Amino acid sequence: MEERVSERVSDRSSDPPAPRARIADVAREAGVSKAAVSFAFNSPERLKPQTAERIRQVALTLGYRPHPVARMLTAGSTATLGILSPNPLAQAFANPFFALFAEGVSAVTEDRGFGLLFISPLHGSLERAMERATVDGVIVIGLDHHHPEVEAIRRTGVPTVLVDAPAWPEHGAIAVDDTAGALAAATHLLELGHRDLLVLTMEPSESQDVDAAGSEGGSVMSRRMRGYRLALEDYEVKLGAGSIRQAPATFEGGEAAFLRAWEDGLRPTGVLSMSDAAAAGVLQAARHLGLSVPNDLSIVGFDDLPLTRFTDPPLTTVHQPVRRKGEEAARMLLRALSPGSGRVGEHRVLETRLVVRRSTAPPRQPSQEVIGDG
């Protein structure tokens, strides 16, 4: 056990936890009305200076602090933004992508004095979670297109910005050009001469309904898949059976997926991973299997997270401005919230680009199409 407990429980259950002072208490104590107390804090100019001061003094000794919930109720706003994740938070945080995105969001919310509430399914239901969320607006990330509860979220009427999701006309949306990025990634491997590729999709691999819609429709996964496919068609290369695998966007996910593929007898020379996290896991798996990257195996990730610079070798990947995506989403949402601004259905697409580092190289012995592969 990794644990040493020193349990000095100071069980002073004797002293009742001092019910917090309410505004009425302060008013009584100071011999004024509730309104006066409120003024003392919010509009001191409406009180004689010494009265205001006396009230503040009383409030201080009573440890009075206006109840934030009550204040929200009258204010009619919460000064809080939500980040909605369809996955359990514990899982979301396991992908560094999420933290980076949150970094972007928080940079602007913080600056504007907004709080940040993380919303995830409550007892499995996003709708229930939304119902309890005290936010002025919400940034939805990673929501899959055919998620059963999208409609429910929509109905709540909370101002929303959708990230990486098929856009709804009435809400803001921000995305990146996934298809172009994926196209560049696959083209890169194909140009190097790879013909045996393994594709690692992100979590919700739901069968292969994969090219659902146009390059802007569908899920992140389907857009990226589409990019891969376009490149493959260009080079007239076909994916082998079982060469599309699902790997949760985590280190472990990528590692496990690659090991399983290997056990199944697959011997790709190149891996296209839809997340850097999984790609890093593949790196790990390759090392474990004694494969040299990039000599025996080339790997291309997606996201360009900071960690790609530290992996061994540094990871070739598709850059997307994750942090800025968070910033823009937050800004867009705040803009939609600010009264008067008729700006609602703003849609924005940021660019992606391939970043070649050292996890990709020509295959050791160029696959000769038909005869075996290394």
Add this chain to the structure above:
Amino acid sequence: MEERVSERVSDRSSDPPAPRARIADVAREAGVSKAAVSFAFNSPERLKPQTAERIRQVALTLGYRPHPVARMLTAGSTATLGILSPNPLAQAFANPFFALFAEGVSAVTEDRGFGLLFISPLHGSLERAMERATVDGVIVIGLDHHHPEVEAIRRTGVPTVLVDAPAWPEHGAIAVDDTAGALAAATHLLELGHRDLLVLTMEPSESQDVDAAGSEGGSVMSRRMRGYRLALEDYEVKLGAGSIRQAPATFEGGEAAFLRAWEDGLRPTGVLSMSDAAAAGVLQAARHLGLSVPNDLSIVGFDDLPLTRFTDPPLTTVHQPVRRKGEEAARMLLRALSPGSGRVGEHRVLETRLVVRRSTAPPRQPSQEVIGDG
């Protein structure tokens, strides 16, 4: 510009944003009292089945959703926990440690149906941030001992669990044995024969008041420093001038700090970093300078983040159960919140241990101080 904008703003400022339906609206529409509407949702057994059904129907067509803030106000609780960071969130999220900790916290809050609010200084003031935070309790992480606002937080009377901070008797606390971990880290390097060490402290390096208190007092930094110092004394090794440097717990922070040290003429054979993030940065810097790790330079980190397994080479570091720390903190706080439990001042210390990977080795030419003990 990395940006392509397709600004289809659907500026339909004509349709007023449909003021959300309130309970009174539903009541009127359904021809019942507000109470009945409330019952229809919360105590249907108090209504005739068909009445309840009718009310629910009306509510649905009106798109009624009980106002979460109003509900909180009467409920007297928010079902939300706060994570308080004294640093701007954007900065906190830049250290993977934080995400991992949040992962732990969210794992238990989620399970218990609690929301998670991230609290950071509002316009520079933690106190103001706390005043606006609608939470039932707060987990304080990374709060420095002499932070000017600790007292303010304390005064708010919000149930609190302190993580990695000098404990207050009336609040729960959870920490790890920083001193022992640091001692092990430094001893490891010294045993290998290193005599020229560089120490990288975390952010608030505030002068060198470093051995403030006993092994449990003071800040994280001072406790770890104390561990390093104990080892150094054991081996009768002194730190050279300028060998204690501050490096924010981020990749960039570590990289920059090491490069600066190098420019200043320091040529350590070993680096003790108080964070893995900074250690990874040093790895990067070393590569940049053409130094081979561990041959030319040994590096020991702190935290044992997942990424340490992917760095080149994998990082020797001090393990601490970061995720579990988050879990325990959340559990402890929830326990303190649950009524009746007199458990308040619970204090817990988790263990640390050295994990030797491949970023450490004997120095190339043992410092001649003693003529090797390699």
Add this chain to the structure above:
DNA sequence: GATGGTTGCTAAACCGGTTTGCTAAACCGG
């Protein structure tokens, strides 16, 4: 000494729900 304008504060309404009495009608057995 009535008129009018400030100043300083209060009472009451309000935010949007929940909950606690309470009443009126329906139901029941005798």
Add this chain to the structure above:
DNA sequence: CCGGTTTAGCAAACCGGTTTAGCAACCATC
């Protein structure tokens, strides 16, 4: 047909603040 119990739903109080409307006292005018 009566008294007692249930059932169904309502009015009002409440959560803890903010804000509006207005009152009383004070001062200056004319």
